[in-house]
Amino acid sequence: MAQADETGAGSPPPQGQGLWPWLLQRVSAVLLLFLVLGHLWIEHFLHLGARITFAAVAARLLHAFYVVVDVGLLVVVVYHGLNGLGTVLFDLPWTPAAQRRITAGLWVLGVLTVAFGLDVLSPFLWGHPLFRF
Numbered sequence: 001m002a003q004a005d006e007t008g009a010g011s012p013p014p015q016g017q018g019l020w021p022w023l024l025q026r027v028s029a030v031l032l033l034f035l036v037l038g039h040l041w042i043e044h045f046l047h048l049g050a051r052i053t054f055a056a057v058a059a060r061l062l063h064a065f066y067v068v069v070d071v072g073l074l075v076v077v078v079y080h081g082l083n084g085l086g087t088v089l090f091d092l093p094w095t096p097a098a099q100r101r102i103t104a105g106l107w108v109l110g111v112l113t114v115a116f117g118l119d120v121l122s123p124f125l126w127g128h129p130l131f132r133f
Helices: 019-045 054-060 064-089 096-126
Strands: none
Touching (some): 054 096, 064 096
């Protein structure tokens, strides 16, 4: 858990007690800021008044920039959300074995969520879904 200093701002936990999740949560927050603002600008203001159709989205996703923004946003949102959920859950007194199970469960949930998101994008990218459910 992050320790509060005299200003009330969170400081990194001591070495060995979750420095990487703490640091990556901050990095993903900065990435989210830029990706969400870019997504909002591109999708809602750049082509103001234009109809959003499958063909328009498919044409936009022919450009690597848009694919990187959309896939990046998907991965960063899932990581940031599940890392935050893990941070909240690990404030509770779990045994080390329970913490490992929770971590594994969050990773499985994250991978499945990203796979589902990529499956939603795949008809635009390749003309067919990645997975057949």
